[in-house]
Amino acid sequence: MTVKPGDVIAVKAKSKESPKFKEIKELAAGKTIPSWLELDAEGMVGRVVALPNRDSIDIPVQEHLIVELYSR
Numbered sequence: 001m002t003v004k005p006g007d008v009i010a011v012k013a014k015s016k017e018s019p020k021f022k023e024i025k026e027l028a029a030g031k032t033i034p035s036w037l038e039l040d041a042e043g044m045v046g047r048v049v050a051l052p053n054r055d056s057i058d059i060p061v062q063e064h065l066i067v068e069l070y071s072r
Helices: 019-028 063-070
Strands: 008-010 037-040 045-048
Touching: none
Parallel strands: none
Antiparallel strands: 008 045, 037 045
């Protein structure tokens, strides 16, 4: 499944009360949300604002290793 700008991703109403999602909600509190996403943490709803470009991803990634892996 691929997401695109404008897509909304939400947790189902009955799942919001599950212990696992309550734990995830607590762990996510205070985390920085990338600029290309919007999050309503209380409502457990996210929206893709834009597709990320390489400059907007602040996780250190060594792209050449990914290319090497998939070229085998």
